[in-house]
Amino acid sequence: MKYDEIKLGQIYEVKRKITAHMVETFAEITGDKNPVHLDEEYASKTIFKKRIAHGILSVGLISAVLGMEFPGPGTIYMKQDTKFLKPIYIDEEITIKITVKEKIEAKSRLLLTTQIFNENGDIAVDGEALVLFKN
Template sequence: MKYEEIKLNQTYEVKRKITAKMVETFAEITGDKNPVHLDEEFASKTIFKKRIAHGILSVGLISAVLGMEFPGPGTIYMKQDSKFLKPIYLDEEITIKIIVKEKIEEKSRLILTTQIIKEDGKLAVDGEALVLFKGE
């Protein structure tokens, strides 16, 4: 994709499933072994009632979409603001939604709305990213 092909309000959506293996691997890599993510018994006694994915893991999935799918290879992440609104549970299918909010032509930058929507349609993560994208 080329920068010129990207349009304001253009939307890209992709589904992903959050697995226990993803959460456990993320915990191992980062060292964030909070039992709410890893221990079903512990998590059952929290407000969530069962294990949840790390919030930053979900943002990492947004990063993967930006760098590999839309806008795609060549994307440089410059900034991300995220609000974590709802928990994402293990084995939940989520929708990652990217919307082009603004184009900064002279610098080949994009401001993107970055969202994660739960299976039930509720917004789990709401955010905004600034990326540099020159494309092909």
């Protein structure tokens, strides 16, 4: 994809399934072994009632979409603002939605709305990213 092919208001959506393996691998890599992510018995006694994915894991999935799918290879992440609104559970299928909010032509930058919806269609993660895309 080329910068001039990207249109204001353009939307890109993709589904992903959050697996226990993803969460456990993320915990190993980062050292964030909070039992709410890894221990079903512990998580059952929390407000979530079962294990949840790390919030930053979900942001990592947004990063993967930006760098590999839309806008795609060559994308440089410059800024991400994120609000975590709902938990994302293990084995939940999520929808990642990227919307082009603004094009900054002079600097080949894009301001993107970055959202993740849970299986119920509720916004679980809401944010905005600024990326450099010179392709």
